[in-house]
Amino acid sequence: MHNFKKLKIWKESMELVSESYKITRTFPDxxxxxxxxQMNRCAVSIPSNIAEGSSKSSDKYFKNYLETSLGSAFEWETQLIIAHNENYITSEIFEQLEQSIKQLQKMISSFQTSLGK
Structure with a gap:
């Protein structure tokens, strides 16, 4: 088992949750x-699945939860694009958050691959 609180992917995804809540507070009522x-549920799903998967008895099962977490990260990225297209966020914020989510996606994917070795 892994201590999810020590995993960099969990820490980074928790930061994303905070960013998601911060930006969505400015969206229209x-x-x-x-x-x-939708955005906040997706953001919360990323670290939640990492945490839940870390409790599983084998890396095989943990990888399944990481896959779900990765799927939520891609879903959140899509919603970020929608928010930008609807002018709910500035291009500067969009670019910063898009870079963050892409980095997180790479980190989750790499961690997932490392479990298979």
């Missing part, structure tokens, strides 16, 4: 139950 909820 009519998005409260739409894009806001």
């Amino acid at each position: 009519f998005e409260k139950y739409g894009l806001v909820g």
Whole structure:
């Protein structure tokens, strides 16, 4: 078993959760139950699946949870693009967060691969 609190992918994804909540607070009120909820659920799903997977008895099972976490990261990136396209966030914020999510995706993928060795 892995201590999820010590994993860099978990720490980075927790930072993303904070960023997601921060930016979605500025979205229009009519998005409260739409894009806001969706983005925040996706963001929360990333570290949650890392944590849950870390409790599994084998790396094989942990990898499945990392795959789900990675899927949520790609879903969140798509929602970030939508938020930018709808002018809910500036290009500067978009570029910063897009870089962060792409880096996190690479980190999760690399960690997943390392478990298979």
